[in-house]
Structures are given as C-alpha cells and as structure tokens.
Amino acid sequence: MSTMTAVPLPAVDPAVAVARTRPRNTLAETISQTLSMAWRALKKMRRNPEQFFDVTLQPLLFTAMFAYIFGGAISGNVTSYLPLLIPGIVAQTVLTTCMASGVQLREDMDKGVFDRFKVLPIARIAPLAGPVVADVVRYLIAATLTFATGVIIGYRPGGGVPGVLAAIALSIFIGWSMAWIFTWIGAIARNARSVQGISMLILFPLTFLSNAFVPVSTLPSALATFVKINPVSLLVSATRDLANNGAVTSQVGWTLLAGLVVIAIFAPLSVRAYRRHI
Amino acid sequence: MTTTAAIDAVGLVKSFGQLRAVDGIDLEVRQGEIYGVLGPNGAGKTTMLKMLATLLPIDAGQARVFGVDVATEPHRIRQLVGVTGQYASVDEDLTATENLWLFGKLQGLRSADARAAARRLLGQFGLEDAANKPISQFSGGMRRRLDLAASLITRPPLIFLDEPTTGLDPRTRGQMWDTIRGLVAEGSTVLLTTQYLDEADQLAGRIAVIDRGRKVAEGTPDELKSSVGNATLQLQLAPDTDQELARQIVRRVADAEPVLTPESGRMNVPLDTADRAADILIGFRQAGVSIISVSVAKPTLDEVFLTITGHGADENEGPADDNEPDPAADNEPSARAGAALEVQ
Numbered sequence: 001m002s003t004m005t006a007v008p009l010p011a012v013d014p015a016v017a018v019a020r021t022r023p024r025n026t027l028a029e030t031i032s033q034t035l036s037m038a039w040r041a042l043k044k045m046r047r048n049p050e051q052f053f054d055v056t057l058q059p060l061l062f063t064a065m066f067a068y069i070f071g072g073a074i075s076g077n078v079t080s081y082l083p084l085l086i087p088g089i090v091a092q093t094v095l096t097t098c099m100a101s102g103v104q105l106r107e108d109m110d111k112g113v114f115d116r117f118k119v120l121p122i123a124r125i126a127p128l129a130g131p132v133v134a135d136v137v138r139y140l141i142a143a144t145l146t147f148a149t150g151v152i153i154g155y156r157p158g159g160g161v162p163g164v165l166a167a168i169a170l171s172i173f174i175g176w177s178m179a180w181i182f183t184w185i186g187a188i189a190r191n192a193r194s195v196q197g198i199s200m201l202i203l204f205p206l207t208f209l210s211n212a213f214v215p216v217s218t219l220p221s222a223l224a225t226f227v228k229i230n231p232v233s234l235l236v237s238a239t240r241d242l243a244n245n246g247a248v249t250s251q252v253g254w255t256l257l258a259g260l261v262v263i264a265i266f267a268p269l270s271v272r273a274y275r276r277h278i
Numbered sequence: 279m280t281t282t283a284a285i286d287a288v289g290l291v292k293s294f295g296q297l298r299a300v301d302g303i304d305l306e307v308r309q310g311e312i313y314g315v316l317g318p319n320g321a322g323k324t325t326m327l328k329m330l331a332t333l334l335p336i337d338a339g340q341a342r343v344f345g346v347d348v349a350t351e352p353h354r355i356r357q358l359v360g361v362t363g364q365y366a367s368v369d370e371d372l373t374a375t376e377n378l379w380l381f382g383k384l385q386g387l388r389s390a391d392a393r394a395a396a397r398r399l400l401g402q403f404g405l406e407d408a409a410n411k412p413i414s415q416f417s418g419g420m421r422r423r424l425d426l427a428a429s430l431i432t433r434p435p436l437i438f439l440d441e442p443t444t445g446l447d448p449r450t451r452g453q454m455w456d457t458i459r460g461l462v463a464e465g466s467t468v469l470l471t472t473q474y475l476d477e478a479d480q481l482a483g484r485i486a487v488i489d490r491g492r493k494v495a496e497g498t499p500d501e502l503k504s505s506v507g508n509a510t511l512q513l514q515l516a517p518d519t520d521q522e523l524a525r526q527i528v529r530r531v532a533d534a535e536p537v538l539t540p541e542s543g544r545m546n547v548p549l550d551t552a553d554r555a556a557d558i559l560i561g562f563r564q565a566g567v568s569i570i571s572v573s574v575a576k577p578t579l580d581e582v583f584l585t586i587t588g589h590g591a592d593e594n595e596g597p598a599d600d601n602e603p604d605p606a607a608d609n610e611p612s613a614r615a616g617a618a619l620e621v622q
Binding site (some may be wrong): 025 | 282358368412465
C-alpha cells in the first residue's frame, strides 16, 4: 500500500486516550474549528458557482432598474436619485444574501455530514458560525458591485473612497450579524422551502417599509413612524452618511449597536436550536 | 486490577412520546472485543447507539465509556468514540482527502498532521486512487469505507458501527469485516449493530439480542446457539405427507417442538444430541411418513432469534426501513418502533 504504512502505529491505548480528553473546547479551539468550517463553506461556494448568482445579478439588475424606473418620479432625475438609492440597494442586497445563508444552512443540515459534525468534539457553534464567516465574501461582492454599478450610471459618492469603504465594511458587519436571524430560522424550520418562505415574509416588509427607496417625508405619518424605528432604515441612513458625506454619525453607532444586539440574541438561540435538532 | 469496561450501561431508557424505544437495557462491553448488537429493524439498536454516542439524551439509566459518564461529560465522550452510521456522513462537495483533512483539523490536528492522517487512511482503505475525486463519483462501498476512515482519524479507542455492511455486495462486505477485525487488532473496541445474523456470528465475540427495546439474550455466538439445542434436524417431507402426524411423532419420540413450514413441507427440529435424529427417523418409518431429504446442522442464529423472541428476525420490519440511506428516517424512530409493536 502507501509508504506511510511502513511505520506501524502504536497500539490504541484507552487509558492514554481517556487521560488526554479535555472537558471542553477552549476559545482558541472554537475559533480554529469555526475557521475550518468557513474553509469548507468557501470550498463549496467555489464548486457551486450558481451560489453567486444572487450576489452578482441582483446588485446589477436592481440598481439599474430602480434608478431608471423611480429616479424621475422620486428625485426629478436619475443622477440625483442615486445618492438616496444606492445605500438602499446595498442594504437590501445584503439582507437577501443573509436569507440565502439560512436556506443553505437548512439544506446543509439535512445532509449526512452534519451527523458527523454532531458527534465530533467540536464547539456546537462552529458548524453554524463557519458558513456565516464565509458569507463575508458574498456580502463583500454584493456591496462592492452595487457601488460599482452606481458609479457606472453616474453616482458620485461625496464621502469619496474612504466613505464608500466604510459603508461597505458597515454593510458586511450588518449582513454578518443579521445572518444569525436567518441561521436561527434555518435551524428551527422543517425544510429549506419553509426557510425561504418565512424569510421572505420578514424581509419584504423590512426592506420596503424603510427609507431604502423613498424619502421618509413622503410617507403617511403612521407608516413614517414604523419606517423610522425599522433597523433597516438605521443601516440605510448610516450607509448614506458614510458614503455620501464621509460622516461617522450617531446613525452609524446605532447601527453597530443593533448588529451586536442581534448577534447577542440570535447566536445563542441558533446554537440552542441546533443542539435540539438531533 | 480489573480494567475499566469500554462500555458500562445500566438501565438505559429512551422514550419517544408513548413509545419506549429503548426500555431498560444493561450493557457491558469489555475492552478490545467486538460486541454485536443484533435485532430486527425498529428493535432500538440505533437509538441505543445514538444515546451512547451522545447524539440522543439519555432519559433514564446511566452509561459510562471507559469510566467517563456519557450524560454529564459528552465532550469527553466525543473525544473517545468514532461513529459510523448506516448512511455515508461525508461531504459530497469535497474530495476524499479534503473530507478527511477537515475532520482531522476539526479534531485539533495540525494541518500537516491532518494531511498525513488522511493519506495513511486512504492507503489503508484502498482509496488512494480516488483521493482527489469528488465523493459524488464514489461507489457505495467506497463511500462506506471513506465514512469509516473518517471516524478513525484520531484513532478512537471505541468505535460504534451502525449496520456497517447493510447494502454492500458480498465481496465488499468481506473487506469491511477484515477492516473491522483489523481495528480490534490495533487495540480498539468495536460495538456494532447488525440485522445480519451471520455478520454477528462472524465478527462478534459476544452478542446481545435486542427486541422491542429490551435485551432478550446475551452471550457468545456458540452459547446462544446451544441455548436452542446443539443441533437441528432438517427434514423435507414428501408432498402428500400428513404433516400433523409428523409433528406428533416428533413430539412423542424426541420430546421437541418442530418448526414447520406447511407450504414447502420443511420441518426443523432442535435436538439436544444428534442421536435423537435417529429416533425421529425410525418413528417416521414405522408410521409410514416419507421424507425427501434429511440433514443435521448446527443451529443458525436465525433459529436462535426465532426461539428467543417468538418471531423471526425479519418479521417486524417497519415502513421506515433501516436500510434506507436517509438520515431523515432516523429522526422518526417512533414510526419505526411503532411498527415493531404492532407485531405483538
């Protein structure tokens, strides 16, 4: 057989194995396991390029479509609508990308390999956090492509390159935190299709009942109240402040805080749901 | 000083709603043996194994693996056991090498060590040529071997094999048996579940027979066989024979209860000693019962099963078939075990 078998391995000694066991994972081990899971998710992405359709086509299509359809009606012309629209599209695209994370997790969990993950001595959060970490790549593509499409059709962000980069970074962070909501839905739902259904039900009102596509001043007062407290509005406003003005405003702070709160709630919920899914 | 048992379980219970899928099983597996858990579909074999492997919470009772408590220290248990299920639990989108490397990394091996372990196992399992092929191109036997290899990366001292050869062709099955014997030769302990009686007979040093969540018998294959008599007289009665008369002769002459298959005219008689066979044949001749063929054989585990449980090994097959390589089926143990109950 292989040359490796030339050196016989020592016999398996249970007493030694028991003495070597440790009661729990350290933080360093948990991080290492999460990164290994992220590596797996990236490999899978590369082998299934259709997973990139949503993050590449949606920014291109939606940016151009919304700009030319609503630009004249909302802001008088396309160019003056872009500073309002582009950050909105970024938020929307990042959120739809999060939804895909939940659907994919559900599909993945139904495969045999997850049974093996459960029996390995690894942190229970690693199989969930791995894909979420790997999805940073998708958020990066989605946010960058949206800004690029905007620039091509005439968007000139006032915040310059630093402002846009900061806006992209903030969107990635929010995508990363919001993904935990959909991870949780993925872990509790019965199948991938129901994840999709539930997620759409949450996502559509959140993105359209926000300031993503229209100025809040144009809305009836009851709706305006909801739009103002909608976390998506926070993200959109913060992204606008960064990209259009290069300003780190209180909106940016609130958005970061909202992201952290979402992680603090939904990461533990997801792990709990995953533990039960046995 | 006695060595710690590989598995020491007392009064294990697992309920799914009304149904007690595992109903008070005691188990003691010694270090370095192959222990077979034999039973029909839905008997509770897989449920018991999942409890011991920390995949299902234990409702009542206690289990220790090399002295470590399963319920309170699941993380330690996961470092001591390797589990190979009935279906391949490897990643379809990765190659064989990538799969093994990932499982090695996840268990704390350094990258180079994980790669070396992957190479060693692929060699050992005859998968070198397929090392960089995607799993989707693997045959069933190759998948199963890779699956077992993936459980062995850190060389766990206890290995759970859940129906390791279900669905394999005879040749691959023989290879798998050799591999399992090799694991024990290296110092590991193996607990395997099977519904193939000859598999338990071939591999296991000791066997527990599980039926409807209870352990109904335990012993070496020979002990179990001798519990139903040392030999079996197998008779093929002539087509127009009075089968009832034949049955009465056997009862009277040999004081034994024959197992009769009326349609084919086959009759099996458990015997304490082979001498009894002659008495029965003489009784048949005197009564004019004619036979087509006759042989004396050691009893098979099939007969053991029939005697111990009062029904055949494959009588209580459930609708959710154990053979099906579908993990979802395992999430519905109630359906499977429910079918087992109906047979009563």
